[in-house]
Amino acid sequence: MKSENVIVEKNQGQALVTEHKEGNKKKLYIESYGCQMNLNDSEIVASILAEQGFNTTTKIENADLVLVNTCSIRDKAEQTVRKRLQKYNAVKRINPTMKVGVLGCMAERLKEKFLEEEKIVDLVVGPDAYRDLPNLLKEIDAGRDAVNVILSKDETYGDVSPVRLNSNGVSAFVSITRGCDNMCTFCVVPFTRGRERSRDPQSIIKEIQELADKNFKEITLLGQNVDSFLWYGGGLKKDFKKASDIAKATAIDFAQLLDMCANQFPKMRFRFSTSNPQDMSLDVIHVMAKHKNICKYIHLPVQSGSTKVLKNMNRQHTREEYMQLIDNILEIIPECAFSQDMITGFCGETEEDHQDTLSLMEYVKYDYGFMFAYSERPGTPAAKKMPDDIPEEIKKRRLAEIIQLQRSHSLYRTQAFIGKTMEVLIEGESKKSNLHWKGRNTQNTMVIFPKEHYKIGDFVNVKVDDCTSATLLGNAVGYSDNN
Numbered sequence: 054m055k056s057e058n059v060i061v062e063k064n065q066g067q068a069l070v071t072e073h074k075e076g077n078k079k080k081l082y083i084e085s086y087g088c089q090m091n092l093n094d095s096e097i098v099a100s101i102l103a104e105q106g107f108n109t110t111t112k113i114e115n116a117d118l119v120l121v122n123t124c125s126i127r128d129k130a131e132q133t134v135r136k137r138l139q140k141y142n143a144v145k146r147i148n149p150t151m152k153v154g155v156l157g158c159m160a161e162r163l164k165e166k167f168l169e170e171e172k173i174v175d176l177v178v179g180p181d182a183y184r185d186l187p188n189l190l191k192e193i194d195a196g197r198d199a200v201n202v203i204l205s206k207d208e209t210y211g212d213v214s215p216v217r218l219n220s221n222g223v224s225a226f227v228s229i230t231r232g233c234d235n236m237c238t239f240c241v242v243p244f245t246r247g248r249e250r251s252r253d254p255q256s257i258i259k260e261i262q263e264l265a266d267k268n269f270k271e272i273t274l275l276g277q278n279v280d281s282f283l284w285y286g287g288g289l290k291k292d293f294k295k296a297s298d299i300a301k302a303t304a305i306d307f308a309q310l311l312d313m314c315a316n317q318f319p320k321m322r323f324r325f326s327t328s329n330p331q332d333m334s335l336d337v338i339h340v341m342a343k344h345k346n347i348c349k350y351i352h353l354p355v356q357s358g359s360t361k362v363l364k365n366m367n368r369q370h371t372r373e374e375y376m377q378l379i380d381n382i383l384e385i386i387p388e389c390a391f392s393q394d395m396i397t398g399f400c401g402e403t404e405e406d407h408q409d410t411l412s413l414m415e416y417v418k419y420d421y422g423f424m425f426a427y428s429e430r431p432g433t434p435a436a437k438k439m440p441d442d443i444p445e446e447i448k449k450r451r452l453a454e455i456i457q458l459q460r461s462h463s464l465y466r467t468q469a470f471i472g473k474t475m476e477v478l479i480e481g482e483s484k485k486s487n488l489h490w491k492g493r494n495t496q497n498t499m500v501i502f503p504k505e506h507y508k509i510g511d512f513v514n515v516k517v518d519d520c521t522s523a524t525l526l527g528n529a530v531g532y533s534d535n536n
Contacts, residue, residue, distance in 0.1 A: 074103050081107040082116035086134055087124020089275055089326070090246075091157055093228045095122045096215030098156060098183050105187050113144050118152050118190070120176075123159035125241045128428045131159060138173050152193050154178060158245035161202045162432060168198050180231070180246050181205035184213075204232075204247035206289050211256035223480050223510050225269050227260050228252065229310065230276030234291055235329060237356075238367045238435040239396060239427065242277055249290040251282045254305050254313060261318060270478055270510050271322040274314070279325045280332035282307035308336035315344035320535060322478060324348045324497070330355065330378055331369035338385045346535075349386055350420075350497040353379075354394035358413030359406035362399055365439065372413060379417055390466070390496035393422040397455055398448030400427070400439035407451050411458055418462045420496060421523070426452045460522055467498060467520035474516045475500070476533040479509050500525040512536050 081102055085095045098120065099109060110116055119141050124130040134155075141153045154176030155167055161179040168177055175193045178186060179202030189199035209231055232247040233240075261272055276282065285296050285304040293304070305313075307325075314323055323344075328351055341347045357363055360371040370378075382389055395410065426448035429441045475494040483489035483501045490504050492513070501524055502515050512535040517527040 073108050077103065077106050077108040079105075079107045079117045080110040080115050081118050081120065082110050082113050083120045083122065084137065085122040086130055087122070087158065089226055089273075090228065090231075090277065091122050091124060093215060093226050093275060094157065094180060094183070095120075097210050097213050098122070098186065100213050100215055101183055101186055105190065113141070114148060116148075116151055118154065119144075120154045120156055122156040125158040125162050125245050125430060128430070134159060142173055152176060152190075156180075156183070158241065161204070161245045162241065164200055164202050168200060175199065177202060179204065181208040183210070184208070206248070207250060207287055209250060209252040209256075211252045215260075221481050221509070222267075223269060223478065224271040224273065225264050226273045226275045227257060227264070228275045229257055229279060230282050233277040234281070235278060235331075235369070236367055236434070238365065238439065239356075239399065239430065239433060241430045241433055244432055246277065249278065249281060250288065251284045251290065253287070254284055254310055257310070258313065258317060261314060261321065265318055265321055268510060269321070270512070271324065272314070272318075274311070274323065274325040276327070278327065278329045278332060280307050280328050280334065280337060282310055284310075306334075306336070308334060308340050311337060311347065312340045312344075315340070315347050319346060322346050322348060322495075322535075324350065326352045328353050330375050333378060335381055335385065338382050341389075342385050348495045348497065349388050350390045350392075350495065351382065352392045352394075355413065356394060356396050357399065357402070357406065358410035359402070360409075362402050362406050362409075365401060365435075366396075366399060367434070372409060376413070376416055388496070390420040390498070391417055392497070393417070393419045393424075393459075395422055395424045395455055396427050397424070397451040398427045398443040400435055400441055400443070402443055402451075407454075410455065414455070414458050414462065418465060419459065420466045420498065421463050422455075422459045424452060424455050424459065464520075464522035467522060467525055470494075470498065470517045470525050471520060472517065474514050474530060476535065477502070477513050477515045479507060479511050479513060481509060494525070498525055499523065500527060502527050502529050505529060507532075 083095055085092045121134055121137055123134045145151050152175045155174050156178045157180055160177045164177045167174045176189055177200040181204050182201035185201045192199035230251045232249045233242045234249040236243055283290050283293060283304060283306055285293055285300040355375055356366055356368060358372055429436045477492040477494055477500045479490045479492040483491045488504055489501050491499055491501050494500055500515050507513050507529055512533040513529045514531050514533045515527045516530050517525045519526040
């Protein structure tokens with residue numbers, strides 16, 4: 054089973070490394086916390102700063118500029134970043150010319166605190182203001198604090214080619230939307246990342262082409278809510294109703310974008326994340342079914358199995374609608390795999406609500422999930438209007454029950470693959486053995502098998518002989534026809 058650290062990716066807090074650019078004399082140390090969008094944003098920042106004479110370094114002591122890209126989703130993430138900032142400031146005493154900056158979601162939320170009260174940073178930059186970094190750095194050089202956390206209606210960084218950080222050279226993330234309109238009561242994203250807007254499809258295709266030219270084999274289309282992708286010439290999704298008739302008639306939605314990508318790059322494998330049940334149209338599922346190179350896996354957060362709790366969370370679907378969506382998807386793609394996000398212990402959640410969550414999990418039997426106890430986020434509608442009234446020990450028990458059930462479902466799902474042969478894209482060496490490769494099948498399950506003569510980036514057919522609850526074990530039986 055994938056535990057909670059997967060949602061925040063294996064690169065949490067690692068110093069990000071890019072290719073060395075000749076002639077760049079300044080050193081940038083950049084760490085990312087939080088979602089995959091944040092890692093993708095760090096790649097955009099590295100690209101903008103490479104033009105300003107910065108190369109990345111993994112040694113914080115050598116850095117001229119230290120940036121931490123932050124997350125506000127859970128309290129734990131914020132506490133981690135605070136500890137890191139204390140560490141940076143200890144280094145700053147040794148290297149007083151070093152500048153420290155906070156990027157991303159926490160920047161937007163805690164700008165005054167960081168700059169004025171605690172005086173622990175020189176620079177605060179929100180998710181839509183990365184283009185302003187060159188000007189902000191000039192402000193710091195002139196001895197002034199620099200801050201820009203203005204949220205944009207149209208910034209998508211569509212024309213910035215991200216510098217791929219810590220890349221395995223095989224799979225990459227391409228951001229297609231920014232922001233979110235859903236206003237779930239527990240979530241800070243609409244306040245820290247702004248309203249939803251989509252990126253020009255041509256700039257997306259161009260970025261995928263650049264990755265294809267560099268031999269990347271798998272792309273994940275990324276957004277806070279990819280299913281509601283809507284390009285009508287630029288602007289906020291909520292303003293679509295004001296668009297001209299011609300803009301409406303020629304608009305491109307997510308199903309069309311996915312179809313475009315799969316058609317144009319038949320040898321590239323495609324995934325997408327994150328989906329939202331209320332925006333998931335069956336058009337998208339039909340496109341997935343039509344193309345072999347779109348992976349048969351959907352991350353479909355539900356958050357709770359109780360309609361009452363879903364209503365309190367302002368999720369725009371009921372328990373029954375979610376179950377119906379799962380049924381409809383499986384009718385079109387019987388082999389589709391699902392993963393979940395689950396929050397337990399949300400305001401007012403009763404034992405009956407908790408049982409509803411467990412029974413929904415039994416109904417779907419997710420392949421894996423990301424499970425959390427609710428932690429109140431300042432500034433959200435829930436924090437303002439709903440008491441966080443579930444005692445910590447009850448949250449912990451419910452979370453343990455959810456995790457335990459998910460473990461059994463994960464094992465049930467991996468056991469179903471035993472004896473089957475499946476296509477796997479080799480991503481790298483197995484963590485536990487340098488004699489084995491690891492890669493994922495179309496359902497996003499990790500597969501481990503002996504290296505033999507195969508190499509990273511190959512598509513290989515692997516026959517599965519054994520499994521754990523998180524991993525399939527097998528042997529390659531030859532190349533797949535996708536090479």
